[in-house]
Amino acid sequence: MPVIEVKNLVHDYGSFRAVNGISFSIEEGEIFGFLGPNGAGKSTTINILCTLLRPTSGEARIVGYDVTAEPAEVRQNIGIIFQDPSLDDRLTAEENLVFHTMLYHVPRSERQARIDSVLEMVGLRDNRNQLVKTFSGGMKRRLEIARGLLHRPRLLILDEPTLGLDPQTRNTIWKYLLFLRDRYGMTIFMTTHYMEEAENCHRIAIIDHGEIIALDTPSVLKQGIGSERVTLVTADNRRALAGLSQKFNIEAWELDGSVVFDMPEAENTLAGVLTSLDVDIKKVSLRSPTLEDVFLELTGRGIRDYSVSDVERMRGKVRRRRMR
Numbered sequence: 001m002p003v004i005e006v007k008n009l010v011h012d013y014g015s016f017r018a019v020n021g022i023s024f025s026i027e028e029g030e031i032f033g034f035l036g037p038n039g040a041g042k043s044t045t046i047n048i049l050c051t052l053l054r055p056t057s058g059e060a061r062i063v064g065y066d067v068t069a070e071p072a073e074v075r076q077n078i079g080i081i082f083q084d085p086s087l088d089d090r091l092t093a094e095e096n097l098v099f100h101t102m103l104y105h106v107p108r109s110e111r112q113a114r115i116d117s118v119l120e121m122v123g124l125r126d127n128r129n130q131l132v133k134t135f136s137g138g139m140k141r142r143l144e145i146a147r148g149l150l151h152r153p154r155l156l157i158l159d160e161p162t163l164g165l166d167p168q169t170r171n172t173i174w175k176y177l178l179f180l181r182d183r184y185g186m187t188i189f190m191t192t193h194y195m196e197e198a199e200n201c202h203r204i205a206i207i208d209h210g211e212i213i214a215l216d217t218p219s220v221l222k223q224g225i226g227s228e229r230v231t232l233v234t235a236d237n238r239r240a241l242a243g244l245s246q247k248f249n250i251e252a253w254e255l256d257g258s259v260v261f262d263m264p265e266a267e268n269t270l271a272g273v274l275t276s277l278d279v280d281i282k283k284v285s286l287r288s289p290t291l292e293d294v295f296l297e298l299t300g301r302g303i304r305d306y307s308v309s310d311v312e313r314m315r316g317k318v319r320r321r322r323m324r
Contacts, residue, residue: 001064003028003155003187004049009058011044018044020210021058026189028154031181033201034191035291037299041210042191043083046159049189050080063154076104079148083160085140089133093124093143096132097150104151118146122176138169145176156180158190162197174200195291204291208299218291225289225297227262230270234259235280243277262293 002025011019019041026032036042047053048060051071059066065073087096094115101111119125122142132140141162148156161177162170174197180186192198198218205215214221234240240259244250250273252261263270266286274281 005061007059010056012056018210022212028187029185031188031201033198033204036207040207077154079153079156081144081148081158081161087132092129094128100147100150114150118149122146138165155187198291206298213298221294222289227264228266229287230261230263231285232259233283239279
């Protein structure tokens with residue numbers, strides 16, 4: 001039985017369809033990534049899986065429990081780390097964890113041992129009596145991970161778990177997450193904007209405009225691009241862009257002062273293209289496709305400007321709602 005099973009899931013905010021009939025499943029022990037631009041439907045899907053939001057139609061099940069009909073059973077089987085901080089910073093680290101064990105009805109006889117274990121796991125044992133408001137961003141994130149594990153969930157849901165953290169802290173947190181997967185067989189469902197984090201996933205679903213447009217392993221997704229990324233440093237980028245378009249019908253763009261384009265079998269064909277361009281080329285670099293290339297190819301390179309203020313207000317209400 002899949003840990004997560006989603007079939008034809010739909011959610012509307014008024015006349016705006018945020019999730020449009022998506023289907024996917026996640027197996028036990030899998031790390032599954034959800035990638036998409038802002039407004040693509042990622043957080044709406046997570047709120048449905050966490051029982052904070054009812055779907056308009058379709059079905060979603062967590063370890064066999066229906067998220068709409070059996071929310072209490074679903075919540076007992078998931079740990080959640082939201083994008084926005086949710087700790088009480090007026091309490092100590094340990095007090096936050098004690099409160100969580102009470103909410104999830106962890107047996108009183110087991111509470112202290114579990115708290116000690118998770119604090120040790122995330123390296124906060126010596127900070128247990130420290131007020132959370134004095135913690136750094138990375139320490140707060142590690143404490144949220146510890147809290148999400150106290151009731152020993154089968155599924156850990158992470159919505160942008162390392163957003164805004166420095167690379168060293170992100171790396172440390174991922175060591176904990178991979179340790180959990182390897183030691184306990186925990187299933188992890190996550191969203192992220194960091195493509196290097198997405199490389200840790202067994203499979204990735206790319207969602208755009210509320211629909212899943214690609215779903216596969218990172219390696220297969222990258223192979224689907226089938227081109228190498230070419231970057232040129234030129235004396236005249238405008239002329240280079242025009243020459244690539246007019247002579248070779250190559251769609252190129254300017255990025256950080258360089259000319260960038262994708263080319264199949266570039267190692268064999270690039271030399272002929274460059275010698276035909278009427279522009280001084282100072283530097284050439286090639287690299288294999290990355291997940292970022294896949295993401296941009298499938299969702300577009302422009303920054304989206306969604307006018308969905310009503311949707312954002314609705315999402316704000318969902319984030320503020322207490323789990324009943």
